Amino acid sequence: MEEKVLNTRMENLGFTERILMEATLHEGLYLGRVISQSKDLYRVAMTDGELYAEVSGKMRHQAASVLEFPVVGDYVMVDRESDEKGNGIIHEILHRKSLFVRKAAGKTQKPQAVGANIDTVFLCMALNNDYNLRRLERYFAVALDSGAAPVIVLTKSDLCGNLEEKKMEVEKTVLGYDVLVTSAYVENGHEILKPYLSAGKTVAFIGSSGVGKSTLINRLLGEEAMETQGLRNDDKGRHTTTSRELFLLPEGGAVIDTPGMRELGIDHANIEESFEDISDLALQCRFHDCRHEKEPGCAIKEALEEGRLDRARYENYLKLKAENKYEGLSSRQIEDRKIKEMFGGKKEMKKLRKEFKSKNR
Ligand SMILES: Nc1nc2c(ncn2[C@@H]2O[C@H](COP(=O)(O)OP(=O)(O)OP(=O)(O)O)[C@@H](O)[C@H]2O)c(=O)[nH]1
Ligand SMILES: [Zn+2]
Structure with a gap:
């Protein structure tokens, strides 16, 4: 009985044969999965519980980019002998099956990984005024580029009059990929997602704010799981996501829901592929x-x-191609780039300024 429970947890965490095999290459370390991150501290689920961990000094120093640090969904090899702060130490990140990257908000505009090892990504779009095929094309391009399989989820079907027409439009936009229709106001509306959720599989939800992602995730988690899985009820009586970002579903499978998943940038999108x-x-x-x-x-x-x-x-398509030219730049940098294209670079600007000054002396 004990063993069965352990196996289910391992399966649920996505510790597949491939992962277990790779883990054996790192003797003396324990396999875990990153379920949330805050700054330098990672929360890691192990077969027998959870621990907090930091990355090793070696990983910190050798990482050539932020993408070489662990991210939610990563399988990692952990030294459980805690450091002076009582945290475990992450020494290795196992090979990633897929990786979602977005351009970061803020000044640096460095790419930011938001989720790893996702099998299916639910691209959620509501069938009311959120409905926008052009935006769907963007999300679709980002999803294809991540290595995860996109599935389109059209939500709030109760608010839509011409359902069949819209569904067909969407199917034409994402030729060959699954398009699901759901509503929170239809009993068991979330059941349609279940075929994509099973032990060892990881899914993520993407879509604009308010399209009903949390509603769907909560239905999947079920009332009971919600309380035990890091969701708290704040004073407004609303379930709010706390630190945890990878949830284990009671019936198997894992869901990644990070703030970063919500508004993915287009910079790494595979435009040609999504406009085949x-x-x-x-x-x-x-x-x-x-x-x-x-x-x-x-x-x-x-x-x-x-x-x-x-x-x-x-x-x-043309718009996305044009945007891609400025890949990874902030809006300020894009402006600078455009100005440079029109008026030349720093040297030219200096020259112009000099001329201006000498003329106005
Ligand atoms: N009419 C209708 N309303 C829905 C449906 N699903 C969710 N809603 C409502 O839409 C609002 C937003 O739903 P959420 O699940 O919080 O949306 P979200 O996508 O998680 O939004 P963020 O957390 O901001 O990203 C809530 O008031 C829900 O009750 C649906 O199928 N039909
Ligand atoms: Zn032509």
Whole structure:
């Protein structure tokens, strides 16, 4: 009986055979999974409980980028002999199956990893005024680039009159990927997500604020689990996520819900892949360097004219491509870059300033 419980927890944490195998390469260390992070301190779930841990000095010094530090969802190898502060020490991050990266808010604008080893990412969009195919295309591109499989979840179907029409539009936008429709006001509306949730699998929810992600997650967790899994009831009577960001579901599987997952930037999106129809068309243009403007034999122009390619979709594609040129830059830096493109760089500016000064002496 004991052993069964242990196995279920291991499975639930996603300790699959592949992970266990890789873990054996690090003798003397214990396998764990990062379930939350605050600054330099990681909360790690082990087979027999949880502990707090910091990264080893070696990892800290050798990391060439922030992406080489642990992130929620990572499998890590931990030395349980605590350091002087009573924390374990993370020595290794096991090979990541997938990694979500977003551009950070704030001054540095360094990329920031928000979740690792996610199998399925639920791209949530509400069927009321949140509904926006162009935004969905963005999320879809980010998801594809992470290595996780995107599944579109259209929420609040109770607020939508032309459900079939919208569902079909979405299906056309994400050709070949699953599109689910749900509502919190339909009994067991969350059941439709269950096929993607099973022991050893990890899912994440992405989507604008207010589309109903928390509602869905809470339904999946169930009332009982909610109280024991780091969700507290604050004085407003609302369930609020505290430090924990990876939840184990009572029926198996794990859910990652981090603030960072909520508003992913587009910078690492695989635009060509999510607009495969457009890339395919471009291959049929007469000139291989066709700019799809006035060139004869342009397959894209033709498709637009014949209505085979949706103009709004094409325009969004162009917009995303243009944004990608400024990948990872803050809006301030983008402005600077644009100015530089128009007026030249620092040297030119200096020269201009000098000329201006000498003229106005
Ligand atoms: N009509 C309707 N309202 C819903 C549905 N699901 C959630 N809501 C409501 O929408 C509001 C926002 O839901 P949340 O689950 O907090 O949304 P969220 O996506 O988690 O939002 P953030 O936490 O801000 O990212 C709440 O008032 C919910 O009661 C639904 O299927 N239909
Ligand atoms: Zn062309």
